[in-house]
Amino acid sequence: MPDTLLARRATFALVTLLLAGVFVFSFERARRGQWDFEHFYHDARHVYEHGALPAVLDPTGGDAGRRLPFYLPSVAAMLAPLAALGRVPAALVWAAAQVACLGYSLRTLGRWLARANGNSGGLTTLLLLGLPVIYEAARFNQLSFPVLALLLAGLNALEGGRRARAGAWLGLAIALKLLPAIALPWLALKRHWTALSAALVALLALATLPAVVAYGSQQAAVHYREWWDFNVGGDAARGLIAAERREHFLDYRNQSIAQVLARLTWAEHPYRLAWQPLRLAPGQVALVANLLTAGVLVALLLLVRRPWQDLDPDPRRGEIALVGLTMLVASPLLRQYYLVWALPAVAVMLAWRASRAAGLRRLGWIGLIAWGLGMLAWLSPPARSAGANLVMLLLMAGVLGWGLVTSRGAGATAAGGSPPGPLRPPRAG
Known part of the structure; x- marks a missing residue:
C-alpha cells in the first residue's frame, strides 16, 4: 500500500521522538557516571592522565582496576581525547554519537523495508518490535549502536562500489568490538579482496598506532601481552x-x-x-x-x-x-x-x-x-x-x-x- 503524507509524518515523528529520547537517556547516564560509559571513560581518562591503562586487570579493583580488559588496549587510547574533554562534554559527544549511529542504522533498515513494502509502515513496525533492545542498548550506553552502524555502513559502501571504504568501516568495527571479525571470511567468500585488504589494514593500524602513541611501543606491547593472557589464555577463551x-x-x-x-x-x-x-x-x-x-x-x-x-x-x-x-x-x-x-x-x-x-x-x-x-x-x-x-x-x-x-x-x-x-x-x- 502506498504511503500517505500522514503515515510518513507519523513515522518521522516516531523516529525523531525515539532519537531524542535516546540522546537524553544516554547523556544523563553518562553525566552521572553510570555504566557502561563510565567504564570507557574511566580507562580513557586514566590513559589521558597517566599514559597507561590501569594496572589491575580485575574490573572490581577500584580506581586501579581496568574496566575494559576484554577490549583491545587501543580502544581506551582512541577514547583518551574524548575523556580529556571532561565528563560532561564527553557525555555530550558520546550521546550524540549514539544517536547518530542509531539514526543511520534506522535509515538504512527503513530503506530495506520501503523497498519491500513500498511504504514507511515497515519501519514503524520495526521500531515497535525493536524498542526493548533499543532501550537496553541506550541504557547500557555501550558500543552496540556504533558497531551496528559500522556493519551497515560497510554493506552500503560495498553496494555503492566503494570497497576500500567498506573495508575501513568493518576494520573499525572489529577494532572496537572484535566480534565483527566474523565478517572477514564473508568478505573473502564474496571475493571482495580490496575490501578484505582494507579491513585488515584498518584493523592493524587502529590496533597499533593509537596504542603506540598513547603508551609508547614498550608499554603498548606490555598491555597487549596482558590482554592476550587475560582473554585468549584465560577464562574468556573458555x-x-x-x-x-x-x-x-x-x-x-x-x-x-x-x-x-x-x-x-x-x-x-x-x-x-x-x-x-x-x-x-x-x-x-x-x-x-x-x-x-x-x-x-x-x-x-x-x-x-x-x-x-x-x-x-x-x-x-x-x-x-x-x-x-x-x-x-x-x-x-x-x-x-x-x-x-x-x-x-x-x-x-x-x-x-x-x-x-x-x-x-x-x-x-x-x-x-x-x-x-x-x-x-x-x-x-x-x-x-x-x-x-x-x-x-x-x-x-x-x-x-x-x-x-x-x-x-x-x-x-x-x-x-x-x-x-x-x-x-x-x-x-
Missing part, C-alpha cells in the same frame, strides 16, 4: 564460566552458548538450573561450547558462500543480517544490549511479509514470532537462565539461512511488482 566471576557473567543475563550450557550441565555452577539433563565438568562445558560455536560459524560460511556478483541486493542484506546474528551467538558474553545487532534480521523478516512466495512469508512469520516470544521471555529470569534468548537467535538464524537457501531457485515475485524479497533469486548466468 566461555567465562569460572565460578569466581561477577554474577552478570554467570546468571540469566548472560545468554551465551557456554554459559547456558554450564547452567544446564555443571553441578557446581553458582546459578545452575534445578533440572540438569547432563552432567559435565567445566572443561567439558568449554569444549562442547567451543564445538557448538565452531559449528555455527561453519554453517554461516556454508550459507553465505555464493559470490557477490551472483547476488541481488536483497540476499546480500540477508547475508549481512545473518552475520549479525552469528556475532551474537558466538559471543562469550551475550547480554540484552547486544541484541540490536539482530535488528537487520528482524527487518529482513518483516520484508518477507511482502513476498508473493508463500514459503518466504511463512518463514518471515516464524522468525517474527520467535523474536516476539524472545522479547516476552525477557520478563522471565528462569526462561532466560535456560537460554530463551539464545534459542530465539538460533531459530532466527535457521529461518534466515533457510530463506537464503530456498530463495536461490525461487521464481517468486514480491508484492506490488517490486523485486522479490527481501531475498531475490540470482540472475540467470
Whole structure:
C-alpha cells in the first residue's frame, strides 16, 4: 500500500521522538557516571592522565582496576581525547554519537523495508518490535549502536562500489568490538579482496598506532601481552564460566552458548538450573561450547558462500543480517544490549511479509514470532537462565539461512511488482 503524507509524518515523528529520547537517556547516564560509559571513560581518562591503562586487570579493583580488559588496549587510547574533554562534554559527544549511529542504522533498515513494502509502515513496525533492545542498548550506553552502524555502513559502501571504504568501516568495527571479525571470511567468500585488504589494514593500524602513541611501543606491547593472557589464555577463551566471576557473567543475563550450557550441565555452577539433563565438568562445558560455536560459524560460511556478483541486493542484506546474528551467538558474553545487532534480521523478516512466495512469508512469520516470544521471555529470569534468548537467535538464524537457501531457485515475485524479497533469486548466468 502506498504511503500517505500522514503515515510518513507519523513515522518521522516516531523516529525523531525515539532519537531524542535516546540522546537524553544516554547523556544523563553518562553525566552521572553510570555504566557502561563510565567504564570507557574511566580507562580513557586514566590513559589521558597517566599514559597507561590501569594496572589491575580485575574490573572490581577500584580506581586501579581496568574496566575494559576484554577490549583491545587501543580502544581506551582512541577514547583518551574524548575523556580529556571532561565528563560532561564527553557525555555530550558520546550521546550524540549514539544517536547518530542509531539514526543511520534506522535509515538504512527503513530503506530495506520501503523497498519491500513500498511504504514507511515497515519501519514503524520495526521500531515497535525493536524498542526493548533499543532501550537496553541506550541504557547500557555501550558500543552496540556504533558497531551496528559500522556493519551497515560497510554493506552500503560495498553496494555503492566503494570497497576500500567498506573495508575501513568493518576494520573499525572489529577494532572496537572484535566480534565483527566474523565478517572477514564473508568478505573473502564474496571475493571482495580490496575490501578484505582494507579491513585488515584498518584493523592493524587502529590496533597499533593509537596504542603506540598513547603508551609508547614498550608499554603498548606490555598491555597487549596482558590482554592476550587475560582473554585468549584465560577464562574468556573458555566461555567465562569460572565460578569466581561477577554474577552478570554467570546468571540469566548472560545468554551465551557456554554459559547456558554450564547452567544446564555443571553441578557446581553458582546459578545452575534445578533440572540438569547432563552432567559435565567445566572443561567439558568449554569444549562442547567451543564445538557448538565452531559449528555455527561453519554453517554461516556454508550459507553465505555464493559470490557477490551472483547476488541481488536483497540476499546480500540477508547475508549481512545473518552475520549479525552469528556475532551474537558466538559471543562469550551475550547480554540484552547486544541484541540490536539482530535488528537487520528482524527487518529482513518483516520484508518477507511482502513476498508473493508463500514459503518466504511463512518463514518471515516464524522468525517474527520467535523474536516476539524472545522479547516476552525477557520478563522471565528462569526462561532466560535456560537460554530463551539464545534459542530465539538460533531459530532466527535457521529461518534466515533457510530463506537464503530456498530463495536461490525461487521464481517468486514480491508484492506490488517490486523485486522479490527481501531475498531475490540470482540472475540467470
